[in-house]
Amino acid sequence: MASDDDKSATIPLDRERCVTGIEGLDNILNGGIPRGNTILFTGSCGTGKTTLSLEFLVHGALAGENCLFISVTEASDKLMKNVIPYDFFDESLIKKGTLVFVDMTVIYERLGMTEMELSLEDVDAIVKAIGNLVDELKIKRLVLDSVTSVCYRLKTEEKIREFILKIGKTLSDRGCTSMLISEISPSADRYSLYGVEEAIADGIVLMGNLERRGDLLRTLQVVKMRGTNHSRAKYVLDLTPAGILLVPLLKGGSGGGTT
Numbered sequence: 001m002a003s004d005d006d007k008s009a010t011i012p013l014d015r016e017r018c019v020t021g022i023e024g025l026d027n028i029l030n031g032g033i034p035r036g037n038t039i040l041f042t043g044s045c046g047t048g049k050t051t052l053s054l055e056f057l058v059h060g061a062l063a064g065e066n067c068l069f070i071s072v073t074e075a076s077d078k079l080m081k082n083v084i085p086y087d088f089f090d091e092s093l094i095k096k097g098t099l100v101f102v103d104m105t106v107i108y109e110r111l112g113m114t115e116m117e118l119s120l121e122d123v124d125a126i127v128k129a130i131g132n133l134v135d136e137l138k139i140k141r142l143v144l145d146s147v148t149s150v151c152y153r154l155k156t157e158e159k160i161r162e163f164i165l166k167i168g169k170t171l172s173d174r175g176c177t178s179m180l181i182s183e184i185s186p187s188a189d190r191y192s193l194y195g196v197e198e199a200i201a202d203g204i205v206l207m208g209n210l211e212r213r214g215d216l217l218r219t220l221q222v223v224k225m226r227g228t229n230h231s232r233a234k235y236v237l238d239l240t241p242a243g244i245l246l247v248p249l250l251k252g253g254s255g256g257g258t259t
């Protein structure tokens with residue numbers, strides 16, 4: 001942990017930002033995610049991780065940045081349908097190739113990876129394949145949903161460490177800002193299944209559920225973000241057709257506020 005703090009202390013605070021387009025989140029991060037960072041978005045099921053990451057990509061694509069969603073857990077054609085109801089979504093983004101969906105199973109198949117447990121050599125091949133995709137498509141924003149599902153096939157701490165370090169470096173060398181989606185159980189006392197992912201990522205955003213007066217609220221909290229100052233307060237996250245809304249928990253978003 002001390003090494004994380006040392007590293008962030010040496011990074012200047014004026015790094016170029018990747019504006020997420022999720023207004024509340026950009027405010028929390030003082031202007032957006034420092035460009036090239038690899039962020040772990042972590043939470044239990046149904047907390048809105050996929051929805052948030054899709055909105056991040058759609059805003060990037062609308063701003064003219066090429067965006068890639070790598071789907072490990074769900075078929076990407078099904079996922080694509082999730083963005084269509086949004087007021088701000090424009091179908092031409094997919095047709096033009098600004099917003100691209102790729103299934104991880106296709107990458108595994110192309111690389112001939114049929115064994116359930118992947119080797120260190122496989123880690124190199126996967127990272128290289130993703131790096132090539134990012135180069136070819138000139139990707140500036142990437143989502144991997146979920147990194148936990150890739151880690152299931154890596155199994156050992158050594159391979160997981162190698163994968164996260166290499167993918168982080170490959171993407172940041174290309175100026176690509178990335179969200180790695182991490183799945184944890186609601187009662188987990190850490191931010192990732194294996195505990196390795198959280199130590200290596202440049203940032204951690206924790207998404208959760210909070211029961212208030214019989215209602216289950218979604219919450220978001222930035223735990224760490226190298227390269228910027230940020231609020232560490234808990235926010236209530238609302239999923240609306242206009243996109244995600246974030247309201248500070250203590251300013252009326254608590255379900256027990258003044259309204």
Ligand SMILES: Nc1ncnc2c1ncn2[C@@H]1O[C@H](COP(=O)(O)OP(=O)(O)OP(=O)(O)O)[C@@H](O)[C@H]1O
Pocket residue numbers: 043044045046047048049050051052183239240241
């Ligand atoms: N625009 C929206 N308005 C209201 N509800 C929404 C909207 N978009 C998604 N939801 C709901 O939010 C829920 C969770 O969304 P999402 O799939 O993003 O969570 P998740 O954290 O990725 O879950 P999982 O861990 O299962 O992958 C879903 O049940 C979905 O019905």
Ligand SMILES: [Mg+2]
Pocket residue numbers: 049050051145
């Ligand atoms: Mg999801």
